[in-house]
Amino acid sequence: MDANRTGLLEGVLAAVNLGAIVLDGDCRIVLWNRWMERYAGIPASDVIGHDFFSLHQDLRGKRIDSAITQALRSNLPSVLSQTLNKSPFPLYADAAARSRDERIQQALAVSPVEVAGAGRHCLIQISDVSIAVGREKLLRDQAMVLRSQTFSDGLTGIANRRHFDVAIDKELRRAKRYGNALSMLMIDIDHFKPYNDHYGHQQGDQCLIQVAVALATMLQRSTDLLARYGGEEFAIILPDTDAQAAYMLAETMRTRVISLNLPHEKSPAQLVTVSIGIATMCAADQYDVPGLINAADRALYSAKHAGRNCVQAHVTASA
């Protein structure tokens, strides 16, 4: 190779925007480019001729170790996925990142290279994928936020109607499959229109939040779900809960709302109260989702009809 070409290749190796390390057949470092000097903080003169694994003992037995063996012994290239091999080299963007031990995110490619007269060598290429990884993380985080917004109610923070619809379908199928009971409660704040008219919409919103929080704190099992079903109406799914247990919980919730002591001058009780309708599906019932919701709705209607601030259960032949 003439001097001009050698100079050109050296210039290119120094200028490329990725790390390049070349190892000989005995894993000794024969090339360490300028990118490596800069981001590893080690000059080539300190590493040339040294055994790669003596300098990077922590990489012994790792995926890069087998990639190097594969390149040198079997003439096979490898690409190391960033997710499985997080930043194997101690490379830092700057001194501040080094002091925080915040490595550059790396993607690696290991390839065999035949050097005329010197046998097979191995080229390790390291690219900085920090920006792509950061962007990916941002997109993942945004997707999570969007997902949680899609399934939660903006005012109260509890599950929204869409979440409820997905959950009730899943729980009803599960209850039928295992022959378990399934209860649902429909909870409606009494005389809420006069509350809004008297205290204003903003205070109405605060009232909804307080009731939602009070109800949410009463649910014990992770499979129970409280959702905002409509304006001032909440729904609760209670898997593996029979009619009696559902009634007891509904009564406790009704009295808990009273104990919030939220004044309501336009209600006969002078306090914010709720009416609750219960529907329970037992193993013998053949409810579908609309049937169960209708049953809870009818029970809620009976509770309103019976004077509000009370609990009514929908009774089926098998309950």
Ligand SMILES: Nc1nc2c(ncn2[C@@H]2O[C@H](COP(=O)(O)OP(=O)(O)OP(=O)(O)O)[C@@H](O)[C@H]2O)c(=O)[nH]1
């Ligand atoms: N502040 C507030 N009010 C809401 C919201 N969603 C629904 N509402 C109000 O809730 C009220 C519900 O009123 P109605 O369905 O007539 O029932 P009610 O006055 O509660 O009477 P009963 O349910 O029969 O005891 C309406 O005035 C709605 O405007 C909300 O997000 N915030």
